[in-house]
Amino acid sequence: MDRHEQSGREKGTTSSGMDENLAGVLCYLCGFITGIIFMVIEKENRFVRFHALQSIFVSAAIIILNLVINLIPILGLIISIFIMLAAFVLWIVLMMKAYQGQWFKLPIIGDMAEKQLK
Structure with missing residues (x-):
């Protein structure tokens, strides 16, 4: 779903005065x-607030997952490296989608962010 369907307007304004797509990128x-x-x-x-919440939730999830995985000796370190590579790719995708003005919603985390907006 793109931002036009969600917000019902062409270009949103933000409290900071910057374009909403730029603010969305900066959230991540x-x-x-x-x-x-x-x-x-x-x-x-709402667009910027959604991406800010999704950024908070995805960052917290990655940190917690890494902490738990690192409790496993040796194998945890290897898995943690792959998690960080996947997190880097996800970070790039989320920033690109926000810049394109898309309401790119991750499974579970995106739903949580959307519920917090209401």
């Missing part, structure tokens, strides 16, 4: 840190 830039920053400064724009 430093993971949960920039996600929290945009949740605090953005009060109106």
Whole structure:
């Protein structure tokens, strides 16, 4: 579903004055840190708030998963490397989708973010 279907408008405005697609990208830039920053400064724009929440949730999930996996001796380190590579690819995809103005919703995490918007 793209942003036009969700928001019903062509181009959204943000509290910070920047384009909503740029703000969406910045939500993912430093993971949960920039996600929290945009949740605090953005009060109106649902597109930016969605990507900020999704950034927070996906960052937390990756951190927790890595902590748990690293409890496994030796094998945990190897699995952790693959998780971080997959997380890097996911980070790039999420930033690209946000820049394109898409409401790209991850399974489970995207639903959680969407529920928090309501």
